[in-house]
Amino acid sequence: MGDRAAGGTQDRTNAACQAGRDWVHDAIAKVEADANRSADTHLLVVPLPAEWGIDLYLKDESTHPTGSLKHRLARSLFLYALCNGWIREGRPVIEASSGSTAVSEAYFARMLGLPFIAVMPASTSKEKISLIEFFGAECHLVDDPTAVVAESRRLAAESGGHFMDQFTYAERATDWRGNNNIAESIYEQMTRERHPVPCWIVVGAGTGGTSATIGRYVRYRRLQTRLCVVDPENSAFFDGWANQDPAFTTGRGSRIEGIGRPRVEPSFLPDVVDRMIQVPDAASIAAARLLAERTGHRAGGSTGTNLWGTFRIISELRAAGVHGSVVTLLCDGGERYAHTYYDDGWLSGQGIDITPYDRALRDFLATGSLP
Structure with a gap:
């Protein structure tokens, strides 16, 4: 009540918030490395x-390193989400993908110690599924290719994780x-x-x-x-x-x-x-x-x-x-x-x-x- 009378300020510099900031700084350094x-x-x-x-x-x-053009995109998406405060320590990252973006994002998620779920059409090649699982990620396959985005949003909401959403943020995350x-x-x-x-x-x-x-x-x-x-x-x-x-x-x-x-x-x-x-x-x-x-x-x-x-x-x-x-x-x-x-x-x-x-x-x- 006293804080509100003094102007309603709030302070996020407590130890827990600083630990979160330190984790983000470390994560960004790893991606840039x-x-x-x-x-x-x-x-x-x-x-x-x-x-x-x-x-x-x-x-x-x-x-x-992950064998495709999508490595560039995945790096940019992770940096974009980290700097926006969307990715947090221990929280899962979810992506809708036909395979290659998920392979690359799984690589970066493992680098940062984050759970990763790839939502993909069931028709995705077995080789891509194996690569994603090699990086310790989970493949969530759906029969309807048009449902991958909606299913990714649902999983993110249920898990408290972050839906990376490459199809929305790809053009924003890269410095053109x-x-x-x-x-x-x-x-x-x-x-x-x-x-x-x-x-x-x-x-x-x-x-x-x-x-x-x-x-x-x-x-x-x-x-x-x-x-x-x-x-x-x-x-x-x-x-x-x-x-x-x-x-x-x-x-x-x-x-x-x-x-x-x-x-x-x-x-x-x-x-x-x-x-x-x-x-x-x-x-x-x-x-x-x-x-x-x-x-x-x-x-x-x-x-x-x-x-x-x-x-x-x-x-x-x-x-x-x-x-x-x-x-x-x-x-x-x-x-x-x-x-x-x-x-x-x-x-x-x-x-x-x-x-x-x-x-x-x-x-x-x-x-x-x-x-």
């Missing part, structure tokens, strides 16, 4: 005929102006190439965080690069972008893990995207397999989606007589998909025939034209 230990990912050259005058690069995100984000890294690595400013950068949507970061960075640095987002079957981003409908939903899960979503996610910023290309799942898988055959780099289906869109753009540049460079992402390694995209039996069970797309890709690599 991980970033300091991790060297930047490689920018690989994909050989194309010299007479085309076009250079293709793959940013190999599979070399992160620089700070060694993926865009800054690409342009730094391109400085000594013959076409240092790419004509196009091609990425999948996923949470929307990567396209938001690159699109903002390009504008901030006043660069001429254009941004293309590729989208697989059953995903909502293409139609949502084309129809300017941020509430668009398909109500269906995607077979290309990591990028396809049944709704347009809050972190997707359509106004920084110059073009979108819708890619059949069979084309994505054919491209991923052909990459492994031609380069020895085995990648997941989302990389195949990137490549199909990239080859489409290169075909058009060739037809227009334009020389330059194009950059896309190798999102994760193919070892996570041995029982899906690289399994002929799985393809048959899904009714996927990659033969016509494989033929089209081989024709493209021979002629520079993708029909």
Whole structure:
């Protein structure tokens, strides 16, 4: 009562609060130390005929400690949540994921000694589930892919934990102006190439965080690069972008893990995207397999989606007589998909025939034209 009469102040500097602050400081130091230990990912050259005058690069995100592009996102999300006071010592962290983000977040949760629950579609590859469990996390599988967010919110409320919510916070958690984000890294690595400013950068949507970061960075640095987002079957981003409908939903899960979503996610910023290309799942898988055959780099289906869109753009540049460079992402390694995209039996069970797309890709690599 006396405190209220004096102005109603409250003091949070007691021992328990200070212990919580000390834990957060220690947690942030551990996450930042991980970033300091991790060297930047490689920018690989994909050989194309010299007479085309076009250079293709793959940013190999599979070399992160947790094996995918999502390692960057998970680090940013943890730092964002820690600095916002949302993550607390001993409280569980919950995430809705199709697998790779959950693998990376499980890694950081173990680093901080936190329980972690990954809410994922039951169709998530067995390899990803095993990786998540390797880091000591729990996998909570749901039959309906559209229910992962609602189920994550429920678990967080019941447990007193924090729902990380990558689909809302991905575009906010990353510093798009620089700070060694993926865009800054690409342009730094391109400085000594013959076409240092790419004509196009091609990425999948996923949470929307990567396209938001690159699109903002390009504008901030006043660069001429254009941004293309590729989208697989059953995903909502293409139609949502084309129809300017941020509430668009398909109500269906995607077979290309990591990028396809049944709704347009809050972190997707359509106004920084110059073009979108819708890619059949069979084309994505054919491209991923052909990459492994031609380069020895085995990648997941989302990389195949990137490549199909990239080859489409290169075909058009060739037809227009334009020389330059194009950059896309190798999102994760193919070892996570041995029982899906690289399994002929799985393809048959899904009714996927990659033969016509494989033929089209081989024709493209021979002629520079993708029909």
